[in-house]
Amino acid sequence: MAVAKVIVDVPSSNVNQTFDYEIPAKYKHILKAGMRVVIPFGPRKITGFVMQITEHSEHDHLKAIIDVLDIEPVLTEELLALGKWLAKTTASLYITTFQAMLPQVLKSKYEKEVVRLSDEALGQPFDHLIPVDGSIDYDTLIDHLDDALSLKELIDAKKLMIRYVVKSRITKKYEKVVYPGDIEELEAHLASLSKNASVQKKIIAYFIEMNVSIKEKELCAILDINPANLKPLLTKGLIDIKEHEVYRDPYKRSFEQTEKLTLTDQQAVALRQIQAAIEAQKQETFLLYGVTGSGKTEVYLQAIDDVLQAGKEAIVLVPEISLTPQMVERFKGRFGSDVAVMHSALSVGERYDEWLKVQRKEVKVVVGARSAIFAPFENVGIIIIDEEHESTYKQEETPRYHARDVAIKRAEMNNCPVILGSATPTLESYARSLKDVYTLLILSERTNQQAMPKVDVIDMRAELHAGNRTMFSRQLMAGMKERIAKGEQIVLLLNRRGYSNFALCRDCGHVEQCPNCDISLTYHKGHHRLKCHYCQHEMSMPKICPQCEGDAIRFFGTGTERVEEELTKLMPEVGIIRMDVDTTRRKGAHERLLNKFANQEADILLGTQMIAKGLDFENVTLVGVLAADSMLHLPDFRSAEKTFQLMTQVSGRAGRHELEGEVIVQSYTPDHYSIELASQYDYEAFYKREMGMRHAFLYPPYMFILLITVTHPNEFKANELAHEIRQYIDRHRGQQTTVLGPSPSPLARIKNKYRFQLMMKYRQESHIYDYIGRLSEVFKEALNQDAQIIIDFNPQHIM
Numbered sequence: 001m002a003v004a005k006v007i008v009d010v011p012s013s014n015v016n017q018t019f020d021y022e023i024p025a026k027y028k029h030i031l032k033a034g035m036r037v038v039i040p041f042g043p044r045k046i047t048g049f050v051m052q053i054t055e056h057s058e059h060d061h062l063k064a065i066i067d068v069l070d071i072e073p074v075l076t077e078e079l080l081a082l083g084k085w086l087a088k089t090t091a092s093l094y095i096t097t098f099q100a101m102l103p104q105v106l107k108s109k110y111e112k113e114v115v116r117l118s119d120e121a122l123g124q125p126f127d128h129l130i131p132v133d134g135s136i137d138y139d140t141l142i143d144h145l146d147d148a149l150s151l152k153e154l155i156d157a158k159k160l161m162i163r164y165v166v167k168s169r170i171t172k173k174y175e176k177v178v179y180p181g182d183i184e185e186l187e188a189h190l191a192s193l194s195k196n197a198s199v200q201k202k203i204i205a206y207f208i209e210m211n212v213s214i215k216e217k218e219l220c221a222i223l224d225i226n227p228a229n230l231k232p233l234l235t236k237g238l239i240d241i242k243e244h245e246v247y248r249d250p251y252k253r254s255f256e257q258t259e260k261l262t263l264t265d266q267q268a269v270a271l272r273q274i275q276a277a278i279e280a281q282k283q284e285t286f287l288l289y290g291v292t293g294s295g296k297t298e299v300y301l302q303a304i305d306d307v308l309q310a311g312k313e314a315i316v317l318v319p320e321i322s323l324t325p326q327m328v329e330r331f332k333g334r335f336g337s338d339v340a341v342m343h344s345a346l347s348v349g350e351r352y353d354e355w356l357k358v359q360r361k362e363v364k365v366v367v368g369a370r371s372a373i374f375a376p377f378e379n380v381g382i383i384i385i386d387e388e389h390e391s392t393y394k395q396e397e398t399p400r401y402h403a404r405d406v407a408i409k410r411a412e413m414n415n416c417p418v419i420l421g422s423a424t425p426t427l428e429s430y431a432r433s434l435k436d437v438y439t440l441l442i443l444s445e446r447t448n449q450q451a452m453p454k455v456d457v458i459d460m461r462a463e464l465h466a467g468n469r470t471m472f473s474r475q476l477m478a479g480m481k482e483r484i485a486k487g488e489q490i491v492l493l494l495n496r497r498g499y500s501n502f503a504l505c506r507d508c509g510h511v512e513q514c515p516n517c518d519i520s521l522t523y524h525k526g527h528h529r530l531k532c533h534y535c536q537h538e539m540s541m542p543k544i545c546p547q548c549e550g551d552a553i554r555f556f557g558t559g560t561e562r563v564e565e566e567l568t569k570l571m572p573e574v575g576i577i578r579m580d581v582d583t584t585r586r587k588g589a590h591e592r593l594l595n596k597f598a599n600q601e602a603d604i605l606l607g608t609q610m611i612a613k614g615l616d617f618e619n620v621t622l623v624g625v626l627a628a629d630s631m632l633h634l635p636d637f638r639s640a641e642k643t644f645q646l647m648t649q650v651s652g653r654a655g656r657h658e659l660e661g662e663v664i665v666q667s668y669t670p671d672h673y674s675i676e677l678a679s680q681y682d683y684e685a686f687y688k689r690e691m692g693m694r695h696a697f698l699y700p701p702y703m704f705i706l707l708i709t710v711t712h713p714n715e716f717k718a719n720e721l722a723h724e725i726r727q728y729i730d731r732h733r734g735q736q737t738t739v740l741g742p743s744p745s746p747l748a749r750i751k752n753k754y755r756f757q758l759m760m761k762y763r764q765e766s767h768i769y770d771y772i773g774r775l776s777e778v779f780k781e782a783l784n785q786d787a788q789i790i791i792d793f794n795p796q797h798i799m
Contacts, residue, residue: 002028003057004065006048007094008041013776016093019048020057022064026142029149031065034073034080036106038066049098051080067139068148071155071162072359074106076378078413085409091773091791092399100399101374105352112138114151118159126154133242138162174243176216178230180207181238189238199229207239216241255332260305261298270441274303277417278310278381285408287388287433288421290443291452291681292652296421297327298447300384301334303419308338308364312381312416316367317403319390320610326594327386331367342368342375345590370395370403373410380414383407388420388429389645391796400792404429423652423683424645427694428701430687453623453654453661455679457670471566476624476664484574484603488659489619492606493650494560494626503530503541507550512542518749524582525561535751563626564606579607609646611653621661623654628667628675635746636797637699640674644686647678698738698761700794706760706772707798709745709790711753721782722756725789728778729760732771737762746798753788759798 005018021039023031031037035050040063047069075083075098083097090097115135121127125144130136145151154160180186190204202223216227233239263271270288277284290296304314318327331339340354340363357363359376366375370393373383385393385404393403404420411418420429420438433440446452458473468474483490503523504511511520514532521530523541531538544551560580567576577593590610597605598617605611605620631643647665654661667675677686695702708725712718722742729739738761745755762768775789783789 001055001057001062002031003054003062004031004037004050005052005054006037006039006050006065007098008039008048009046009095009099010041011093011095013093013780016087016095018051020059020062022062023053024064026145026148027065027068029147030071030152031068032073033077034075036069036074038069039063040066049075049080049095067142069112071152074102074359074376076376078378078410079374079376081413082374082406082409086399086401086406088769088773089405090399090401090793091769091775097399100371100395100401101376103352103355104348113163114138114141115161115163116159117161120159122154122159123150126150126160130160135163176227176241177213177244178216178219179213179240179242180211181240183208183211186238189236199225200232203229203233204238255329255336257336258330258333260302261295263298263302264295264443264445264447266443266445267295267299267447270443271299271302273439273441274299274382274417274419275306278303278306281415283408283411283415283417285411285418285420285432285438286441287425287429287438288419288441288443289425289430289433289683290421290423290441291446292423292649293446293448293450294423294443295447296386296443297330299443300386300419300421301330303382303417304335304365304384307381307416308335310381312364312379313377314365314382314384315372315375315377315380315407315410316365316384317372317386317393317407318367318369319387319392320369327367331365335365338364340366340368340375342366342372344369344371345588373403373406380410381416382419383411383416384419384421386421387649388422389424389426391642394794394796396796398790400790400795402794424648425683427641427687427690431691431701450660452681453651453663455651455663455665455681457628457665457667457675457679459670460666460668463666470570471563471626472570472624473664473666476666477570479622479662479664480571480604480624483622484571486621487619488621489597489600489602489617490604490622490624491611491617491620491650491653492563492604492624492626493609493611493646494563494606495609495630495646503553505545505548505550506552506554508545508548510545510547512539512546516750516752518747522559524559525565534747560606560608567604567606574604575602576604576606577602579605579611581608611650617653619659620654621659623650623661623663625650625663625665628665629669629672632669632672632674634797637694637697638797640672640690640693643672644674644678644683644690647675648681648683651678651681703761703763705794706762706768707790707792707795708758708760708772708775709792710742710756710758711750711788711790713753713786715754717782717785717787718754718756721779721787721789722758724782725775725779726758728775729758729771732767733760734762734765734767737765737768757798 002023004021004023006021007018008015031050031053033050033052036047037050038045039048045066079101083094083101086092086097087094113135114130116130116132119132129141129144142148151160155162186204186208190201190208193201203225206223220227230239230241234241274286288296288299300316307314316331328341340357342351342354346354358366366372385407388404395401407418429438432438456475458475460473463473480490512530514521514535514537516535516537517532519532519534521532524531528541529538530541542553545553560578564576564578567574577597579593583589583593596602600619625647628643628647631639651663654663665675665679669675673689674686694700710718710722710725712721719742726739726742733739739758741758742756745757748755772791775791776783779789
């Protein structure tokens with residue numbers, strides 16, 4: 001008896017194991033590990049992933065698999081093993097990690113049909129059941145087959161295909177193609193048409209002359225006709241119209257092909273070391289530490305070229321959606337149609353099509369955000385993480401993985417190198433490179449030999465004393481006017497969206513709070529509403545104070561929306577593009593706004609941190625940083641590091657080409673070492689200073705950190721459960737492990753749930769995954785009563 005070991009799609013620690021199912025005879029020859037199946041589970045029919053196929057089971061009277069959802073595995077053997085490792089190291093359920101690896105469409109409920117692609121004889125029962133150019137319901141066809149192997153063979157031969165139809169959403173895209181009929185019949189019909197049938201004559205004349213098939217849309221455009229004009233000829237059998245599956249292309253344009261650039265000496269040295277690891281087929285992690293504009297991307301491109309020449313595949317991760325358009329341009333320009341793009345700004349269908357290209361081995365390079373690390377390649381030759389310091393590489397929901405850790409694990413499985421690139425590496429990565437855990441590669445000079453732009457730090461306290469009450473220092477204002485007069489462009493960074501931080505009544509001091517979270521509401525002037533950026537609660541801006549009924553409500557703090565308004569008042573003739581979450585919600589907005597700025601349709605690009613890195617505009621000569629210390633005072637041990645990184649990255653947007661650049665940083669704490677050293681581009685000095693702080697307080701990279709957050713709608717119950725978890729940990733932890741808390745989280749309530757947290761600091765504790773992984777099992781009674789336990793190994797922030 002053939003037996004499948006299946007992980008069932010039930011997100012519960014009680015069933016976080018494989019279950020044995022009998023494989024029906026018709027599926028024996030096609031079922032493989034990594035396929036999804038429908039199985040009976042108690043009274044329900046649910047889906048699951050096949051982990052393994054064996055000949056025996058320890059259990060009697062097995063239930064049988066009801067249906068097989070895939071003809072090819074959606075998870076490779078490598079991804080199955082990776083999913084198990086990920087579940088252990090993030091204290092997640094197996095089913096959660098496997099679901100995280102797949103596009104959204106494959107998690108939906110859908111129906112399947114089998115489509116005939118060939119007019120050749122297929123044999124029975126196929127010829128009887130499926131007409132030429134027709135289709136049949138998948139389940140109906142399977143009922144007529146003794147063995148599904150014959151279906152798989154016809155699919156492999158591209159004579160049949162499976163079409164997935166998701167509950168009222170077709171996940172594949174089709175286009176109509178018009179085929180001419182017999183030429184002699186067309187000529188005869190043309191001769192018989194009256195003088196008034198001018199449109200019919202035009203269509204027939206086209207096909208007599210060209211005698212080739214053509215897309216319906218193209219034909220209509222060429223002949224200036226409507227699809228309805230084709231119907232009379234279709235009815236008479238003089239033409240035929242068929243639907244062809246096509247991929248949705250999120251980049252509906254061609255890319256100018258580029259050639260390899262000549263490398264600088266430093267780039268060449270770095271590339272040679274990477275090439276050696278590629279040739280030796282060994283896992284090695286490189287930290288490519290290069291100043292902004294030093295040509296890290298060209299090193300990536302040439303290393304990938306070597307990998308593709310060796311018949312292998314490449315994964316490239318970028319941190320922000322906004323970076324992706326320019327990165328896509330670079331990679332598509334070099335590798336053309338061999339590139340697939342995966343990120344959350346694509347539609348559900350576009351993402352599925354890009355994933356399908358990878359699964360079908362139609363591409364060799366994937367460029368994408370965090371989840372692209374799970375691309376179903378089977379022969380990975382290199383993995384690149386650009387801007388490796390970015391916190392967006394950490395997933396903030398279960399499974400809470402860091403893409404860097406997954407990349408290194410995949411590289412071990414494939415014996416290939418990983419490149420971590422950054423101008424401001426994380427302290428952890430740089431420390432590992434100094435200890436030879438990673439191999440350090442340095443690019444200390446820009447490729448155009450231009451000096452890094454000069455940075456001036458402006459003390460906004462002095463501006464206030466001098467009577468300047470605007471949000472722009474006198475030097476920044478003068479610099480902007482000078483650049484605009486020269487026809488040059490400006491980038492302004494403010495890491496806050498909205499109009500102002502909060503609305504305050506000057507009579508009684510009342511600040512409008514979110515009713516669901518312990519945080520003040522942010523004012524958005526465009527909609528004249530107060531919004532919570534945590535739970536999305538929003539309300540109209542009150543005209544009178546709900547506390548004292550006074551009318552002295554004023555706005556405090558500054559957001560991107562308010563900066564835009566102030567700039568428009570001070571310089572009404574200036575074109576401004578604002579980029580933040582509010583202006584980039586719509587599909588394709590990032591690319592449209594960046595293209596407008598690249599085409600010099602605006603003088604100033606104003607935005608949040610999404611504009612701080614990766615962007616390359618040759619006409620930008622001035623970068624202004626407003627409120628550089630906005631992140632410095634957050635209760636987070638990484639706040640100084642993030643401030644240094646953001647300032648250095650945004651400074652690198654100026655003077656990247658022929659024109660000289662300048663950076664003006666405005667701050668109320670200009671003497672803080674992170675701002676001072678960022679203005680001098682002195683990463684090594686910052687590293688030494690910050691490492692001293694981390695050592696004193698035992699933070700990474702000297703210790704690993706685990707953050708456990710307990711939430712519950714009842715504050716007392718949340719606190720009580722947190723203390724019980726502390727007692728459980730104290731019984732199991734090693735002697736060198738420190739536990740802090742429980743204490744209220746810095747944001748003590750979000751979405752009407754109270755939050756308490758414990759922090760564990762540890763160095764080497766091999767069994768930590770075991771006892772932490774059992775938390776949901778040990779406290780399942782509390783979890784069944786509205787409690788939640790969030791486990792985050794190596795968190796990016798502790799808010």
